[in-house]
Amino acid sequence: MRKQVYPRRVAERKMRQAEADLLIGHMEAVRDTLLFCQDHEADIRAYIAAKKAG
Helix, strand or coil: CHHHHHHHHHHCCCCCHHHHHHHHHHHHHHHHHHHHHHHCHHHHHHHHHHHHHC
16 A cells, blocks of 8 residues: 555655655565564464473
8 A cells, every 4th residue: 555655645745765665665574574474383383382391
């Protein structure tokens, strides 16, 4: 959704392109992290359980 909003805000001079690029990059990084966690959930849970067990 933001990929549609930010270009308009840049065109209206309410946001600089560098700021839009930075914010999109942050959102993509969060998305990528969440997808990684989803794909590796079992391994992450096993690691946490092993760490708690000592």
